[in-house]
Amino acid sequence: xxxxxxxxxxxxxxxxxxxxxxxxxxxxxxxxxxxxxxxxxxxxxxxxxxxxxxxxxxxxxxxxxxxxxxxxxxxxxxxxxxxxxxxxxxxxxxxxxxxxxxxxxxxxxxxxxxxxxxxxxxxxxxxxxxxxxxxxxxxxxxxxxxxxxxxxxxxxxxxxxxxxxxxxxxxxxxxxxxxxxxxxxxxxxxxxxxxxxxxxxxxxxxxxxxxxxxxxxxxxxxxxxxxxxxxxxxxx
Numbered sequence: 001x002x003x004x005x006x007x008x009x010x011x012x013x014x015x016x017x018x019x020x021x022x023x024x025x026x027x028x029x030x031x032x033x034x035x036x037x038x039x040x041x042x043x044x045x046x047x048x049x050x051x052x053x054x055x056x057x058x059x060x061x062x063x064x065x066x067x068x069x070x071x072x073x074x075x076x077x078x079x080x081x082x083x084x085x086x087x088x089x090x091x092x093x094x095x096x097x098x099x100x101x102x103x104x105x106x107x108x109x110x111x112x113x114x115x116x117x118x119x120x121x122x123x124x125x126x127x128x129x130x131x132x133x134x135x136x137x138x139x140x141x142x143x144x145x146x147x148x149x150x151x152x153x154x155x156x157x158x159x160x161x162x163x164x165x166x167x168x169x170x171x172x173x174x175x176x177x178x179x180x181x182x183x184x185x186x187x188x189x190x191x192x193x194x195x196x197x198x199x200x201x202x203x204x205x206x207x208x209x210x211x212x213x214x215x216x217x218x219x220x221x222x223x224x225x226x227x228x229x230x231x232x233x234x235x236x
Contacts, residue, residue, distance in 0.1 A: 067088055067102035147201035
């Protein structure tokens with residue numbers, strides 16, 4: 001074989017054939033850019049704007065807080081409020097919620113609780129009153145009601161009631177003589193109603209009556225000859 005052929009087939013320096021050295025670096029394949037869709041961009045911008053607005057509203061609500069009066073311990077109906085019964089809290093107050101503001105606390109100290117107050121609740125103006133639940137010229141009579149005698153309608157302070165005398169058959173009537181043919185009744189007002197006693201279900205209702213009617217009502221209660229009837233709202 002000739003020297004010319006031997007040189008043509010011989011590897012170049014470094015052991016790499018001349019044919020392999022003729023190729024340059026391999027370029028990566030070109031990837032066409034994705035076409036941007038205007039609708040997707042608009043939706044993304046809308047979501048970003050909505051998120052920003054939500055954060056702004058939240059920050060506004062957190063920043064717009066009001067100092068209000070709270071109840072820190074149990075207060076019974078008719079009990080006079082003291083500063084020790086009340087505290088304060090900073091809350092984001094809804095305009096529909098009527099609460100006593102912290103700077104108005106002096107206006108409620110010394111008033112009576114018109115309803116039972118529980119710790120942790122906000123104090124509203126309607127929950128306090130200057131009026132005594134038992135007024136001058138009245139007496140407070142406790143009345144025990146058996147489960148079947150308790151109205152389904154909740155008894156609340158201020159509820160107007162009629163105390164009806166229903167004597168046991170054959171027993172002598174106690175107290176006043178009834179007028180006319182109907183049963184005798186005495187007007188009263190609920191001051192407080194307890195929860196049903198465990199086991200017996202008896203509910204004790206404190207009712208205020210005119211001072212001259214108090215002894216009569218007490219006698220009816222003692223004889224188990226009294227029933228409580230709710231008046232229509234506002235006396236209608």
